[in-house]
Amino acid sequence: MPEYLTEEQIEQFNRDGYLLIPGFLDCTEAEVLLARAKQLLFEFPIENHPLTKFTTSDKNHVGDDYFLTSGDKIRFFLEEGALDEDGNLTREKQQAVNKIGHGLHEIDPLFRRVTLQNERIQSLVRDLKFHVDPVALQSMVITKQPEIGGEVPEHNDSTFLYTDPPSALGFWIALERCTPENGALSFLPGSHLKAPITKRFVRLPTGGTGFEFLATPEMEAQYAAASQGKYVLEACSPGDLVLIHGSVLHKSERNTSNKTRFAYTFHMIESPPRALYDAKNWLQPTPNMPFPHVLDEPNLKLVNPALA
Ligand SMILES: O=C(O)CCC(=O)C(=O)O
Numbered sequence: 001m002p003e004y005l006t007e008e009q010i011e012q013f014n015r016d017g018y019l020l021i022p023g024f025l026d027c028t029e030a031e032v033l034l035a036r037a038k039q040l041l042f043e044f045p046i047e048n049h050p051l052t053k054f055t056t057s058d059k060n061h062v063g064d065d066y067f068l069t070s071g072d073k074i075r076f077f078l079e080e081g082a083l084d085e086d087g088n089l090t091r092e093k094q095q096a097v098n099k100i101g102h103g104l105h106e107i108d109p110l111f112r113r114v115t116l117q118n119e120r121i122q123s124l125v126r127d128l129k130f131h132v133d134p135v136a137l138q139s140m141v142i143t144k145q146p147e148i149g150g151e152v153p154e155h156n157d158s159t160f161l162y163t164d165p166p167s168a169l170g171f172w173i174a175l176e177r178c179t180p181e182n183g184a185l186s187f188l189p190g191s192h193l194k195a196p197i198t199k200r201f202v203r204l205p206t207g208g209t210g211f212e213f214l215a216t217p218e219m220e221a222q223y224a225a226a227s228q229g230k231y232v233l234e235a236c237s238p239g240d241l242v243l244i245h246g247s248v249l250h251k252s253e254r255n256t257s258n259k260t261r262f263a264y265t266f267h268m269i270e271s272p273p274r275a276l277y278d279a280k281n282w283l284q285p286t287p288n289m290p291f292p293h294v295l296d297e298p299n300l301k302l303v304n305p306a307l308a
Helices: 007-017 028-043 109-115 117-126 219-225 297-301
Strands: 018-021 074-078 099-101 134-142 151-153 169-174 185-187 197-203 209-213 239-243 250-252 263-270
Touching: 007 018, 007 117, 028 074, 028 099, 028 109, 028 134, 028 169, 109 134, 109 263
Parallel strands: none
Antiparallel strands: 018 239, 074 099, 099 134, 134 263, 151 250, 169 239, 169 263, 185 250, 197 209
């Protein structure tokens, strides 16, 4: 018997490749995370920041050291539109950040509680049966700043968090109202069943990041044609959770409103030997911070004494 999800919700996730769960966090829980994210933005020192922008286009994807070594840290990536031609910030730092990442789920006690010390997450993971022994590998707060909050182009998450076989699962929690105007997520239902992962985002041997292609251009065109369809926009309220299959196509538009759109998201993958995560991936575990096992009881109870 499922503990948290209904059989209908599990079927819906398997059919559509995503599932909206309204009110996964209550309003207070969502407010606490929102306030913490704003505090982090307020407190981070902009002096000595390398002014790394979060860019997502196929040709120009972020890949400097500040990004590549952010897996076990809390770092701040800027919006492309927040810098002028000379590289100077055009607005206050709090309004210049695109996302905070990628170790919030381990380092920050409030984000850790929601991610790794949360019985609802454990029940949901057991119900979904997507993974046997998942590990959490990254987390982010995405802020979608008013007017400059950039679009996130169509993609699937297993391209960026690649395992063999693909096993990524996204948890995306709205911390504010998400509307068509401020860049709510939209999905291509069923696309996870129609097209395999055709490329993966890797560390290049020459430095930086790029894509390694796993299919010929002909195969890619064939899969792209098979997965055409109508995107469904999912408006959300604070606390709503969207589960995102690693192969489902999704995107979000630019924020054209005057309101922010904060969301907290983290990802899990299956652990070996069921799925292999290799050294080509941009995000690497470190001796200080191996990927935590989500269903591992001792791990769940372990609270970093430095954070207690
Ligand atoms: O929050 C967004 O706008 C995009 C998030 C997303 O696509 C992802 O985390 O994979």
